[in-house]
Amino acid sequence: MNTDKKAVFFDADGTICDIEKGVPDSAVEAIRKLRENGHEAWLCTGRSRAFVPGYLEQIPFTGMISACGATIEKDGQRLYNKEMPVEVAKLSVETLRKYGLIPVMEGADFMYYDKDEYTNEVNWYRDLITEALGPKWRPIRGYEDSMHINKISAKMTEGCNDEEACRELSQYYDVIRHENNAFVGTTIELVPKGCNKAVGIAAVCRIFDIPWESTVVFGDSNNDLSMFEYAATKVAMGNGSQKIRELADYVTTDMFHYGIRNGLTKLGLI
Template structure:
C-alpha cells in the first residue's frame, strides 16, 4: 500500500556533499523541508560511520546507513553494525600490501591508515580525510591485531595487482569497482559479503514498516547501483555515472546547481 509519505535515501559524496566544499545550503534547506513535510530522510553512504563529517552530522537525518549498509542508526542510536573480525582485518592489510595496494580500513568508530603510506601523492584529499576524522583516525601500525572495521577502501598504485588481491579477499568481501573519472576512481571498495546499500535500505524498510513503493533514492556513483536496482523511485544527479543515469527515473541537475532541491521539487516532496 503506497502512502503519501516517502522515505528518501541520499548518497553522500557527489550527491549531497563534496569533500572540499561540504554540503550546499540548498540541499540542507531542502532536506529540512522534506522532513518538515512528514517524509523520512536517510543518509545512505559508502563512508563508514567514523567518516561521516560534521557537515553531514548537522543535517537532522531520520537515520543513517553507512559503510554501504554495514552500519545502521536511527535518531542517533546505533542499531546494527556488521564488522569483520580483527583477524580478517589484519589478513586483509597483508594481502593488499603484498599486491601493491594501500589499505584504508574503515570502521564505525575509527578509520585506520598509515600516513606515510596513504599520502597526498596517492590521493590528493588524504590530508582532508585526516583533518575531518580528528580523533577518529588511528594508524594501522600498532593496531594490526585490534582493528574494528566494516569495509576497506583499497587505493591502487602503478604496478599493483588489484585483480589478484581481490581474488584472495573474495571469501570475505564483495568488490565495488568505480569509473576511472569518478571522485573515487583509483579506489576499490571492499564491503562485507552480501552487504550493500540496497540490503541496508531493505533492513530499514523492514524494521520501520516502510513500504517498498514509498522508497526514493538519490545517487551518482557505482556504489549506488544496488540501491538504484532496488528502490521504487530513482533520481540520478546530473554528474552521475553513465550506469546510474541509465537506471534513473529522473536525472536532476548536479549538486551545486540545486540538484537535491530540483529533484525533491520534481517529485512533489517539497
C-alpha cells in the same frame, strides 16, 4: 506509515556533499523542508560511520545507513553494525600490501591508515580526511590485531595487481569498482559479503515498516547501483555515472546547481 509518506535515501559524496566544499545550503534546506513535509530522510553512504563529518551530522536526517549498509542508526542510536573479524582485517592489510595496494580500513568508530603509506601523492585529499576524522583516525601500525572495521577502501598504485588481491579476498568481501573518471576512480571498495546499500535500505524498511513503494533514492556513483536496482523511485545526479543515469527514473542537476532541491521538487515532496 501512510502511502503518501516517502522515505528518501541520499548518497553522500557527489550527491549531497563534496569533500572540499561540504554541503550546499540548498541541499540542507531541501532536506529540512522534506522532513517538515512529513517524509523521512536517510543518509545512505559508502563512508563508514567514523568518516561521516560534522557538516553531514548537522542535516536533520531521520537516520543513517553507513559503510554500504554495514552500519544502521536512527535518531543517533546504533541499531546494527556488521564488523569484519579482527583476524580478517589483519589478513586483508597483508594481502593488499602484498599486491601493491594501499589499505584504508574503515570502521564505525575509527578509520585506520598509515600516513607514510597513504600519502598526499596517493590521494590529494588525504589531509582533508585526516582533519575531518580528528580523534577517529588511527594508524594501522600498532593496531594490526585490534582493528574494528566494516569495510576497506583499497587504493590502487602503479603496477599493483588488484585483480589478484581481490580474488584472494573474495571469500570475505564483495568488490565495488568505480569508473575511472570518478573522483574515486583509483579506489576499490571491499564491503562485507552480502552487504550493500540496498541491503541497508531493505533492513530499514523492514524494521520501520516502510512500504517498498515509498522508497526514493538519490545517487551518483557505482556504489549506488544496488540501491538504484532496489528502490521504487530513482533520481540520478547530473554528475552521475553512466550506469546510474541509465537506471534512473529522473536525472536532476548536479548538487551545486540545486540538484537535491530540483529533484525533490520534481517528485512533489517539497
